[in-house]
Amino acid sequence: MKKYDVVVIGAGNGGLAAAVKILSAGKSCLVLEKHNIPGGFATSFVRGRFEFEASLHEFNGIGTVENPGSTRQLFDELGVSDKIEWIQLHDAYHLISLEEGYDFTMPFGVDEFARANDKLHPEGSKYIYHFFELCKQIRGAMNYLSESKGKPDPQVLMEKYPDYLRCGSYTTKEAFDALGYPQVIVDNLNAYWCYLGADGNNLSFLHYANMIYSYISGGAAIPKYRSHELSLAFETRIHELGGDIWFNSEVVKILTDENKHVCGVMLSDGTKIETRHVIANCSPHNVYSKLLDEDAVPERALKLTNSRKLAGRGFTIFLALNKSPEELGLKDHNYFVYDSSDNIKQYQSMKNLKGNVGQATVCLNNADPDCSPKGTTLLYMTTLFTDDVWKDVKEEEYYKVKNEIANGLIERFEMATKTHIKEYIEEIAIATPQTYARYCGHPQGVIYGYESTPRDGLLNRIQAVEEDRFVPGLRIGGGFGERLLGFPSSYKSGANEANRTLKDMAKEGE
């Protein structure tokens, strides 16, 4: 039986970052991945003469070399930055909301964004600067909380961060109601909601405000060679550090000893690997219900996991068109096309198989003109289902249902942007929640981990991170982790769980 200090289950973002951290500390580490390539969602695939991005719309938190964002700093620390070529995105988004007749593009940059809001409302920039001051205070408070390691001085919080305390428990709806900005400004500030996939009645204002400020002030980027470039950078780094990755290696069991401490893992072919520390880059639903023996799972772990709300189930159409973006009249990289800017209403509509046409759509060529052969366009449209509605789709209806939904999304995009794309489709691939469930193994085809809810939002999870650890020797990192979904969050969560694992090892004298 092979033996490693740490075994990582899954080579998604969280698993890869965790492995690099562990190896950088001089410990031995094996990554086990059920697929034949690394990355999980962070990958690409080829159809005909096109290479499609599988997931990433935009990567926030990278910043620039001169002004690095927190994820670039993490990548520097992990030694992968020199292996990645970034493309900076120009504009934040093009928002189209049919009910209100919105159709405008918003730039990155605090001043640029504020000025653009003057075109929506005579005093637009005044409200935006006010909002960003609040965001800065929230960020300051969050930094202070993490520096004070859970023991903040209440006096400091009250004096320096009073608005943070005031809106600490607010949902985005409650906070925007209290702020009293004009509706068009609120609607514009709500544009990013689909990136967290929770509606205004559930989404923590602190989390959301922090995200908007991070996007607008720090901008966003994409890797030149799709997100697969990121995954390959990590794979290379793991090998440089002497680590192992085994592909085509599905873990079917996390083994525990008589003290219920992790003692190894077992693969689907029966191979056993000895270790006292596992970092699982998969969903806690799978870890507690499938990978561990029943008697190794405390009741609290099951209760907590079952009480969490699964977030959006993904549906994406990948299109390669044999016309250029100019010929199609598509100028922007990132489109949000909503029926309504009322995200509570939009969220409800996403509980239905029929009629869900809200979408986040990317025209990759408008960030990277060389991403496809001359005279062609890569376009991908993602929507979410906010309930497990795909369970009702019978096997014999599957193709019909998925084609109808895809057709609806394409037609809605054509109508909203006044373009024609159907007749120019050279390649098309459609991923449904079933595809995502099969690919990464996440329940119900969830692509966003657990939804941010007032009881289970970013701050609650960060504060309770040690209480979420139920099986000695086991930690769970990635998009289901304490920082919630997303590229930056999943890398950070993986790296954080690795740090905690190193501390566990030190405590146990290893």
Ligand SMILES: Cc1cc2nc3c(=O)[nH]c(=O)nc-3n(C[C@H](O)[C@H](O)[C@H](O)COP(=O)(O)OP(=O)(O)OC[C@H]3O[C@@H](n4cnc5c(N)ncnc54)[C@H](O)[C@@H]3O)c2cc1C
């Ligand atoms: C269409 C789409 C668009 C998105 N757009 C964005 C975006 O623009 N910006 C953003 O920040 N985020 C975006 N996301 C979300 C982001 O992709 C995810 O949050 C992130 O990639 C999740 O990383 P993870 O670490 O949780 O690993 P995952 O990607 O979930 O990978 C888990 C890995 O574990 C492996 N695995 C699972 N079980 C086992 C087992 N038993 N044995 C071995 N291996 C196992 C899986 O095969 C997989 O490789 C998008 C996601 C999708 C699908």
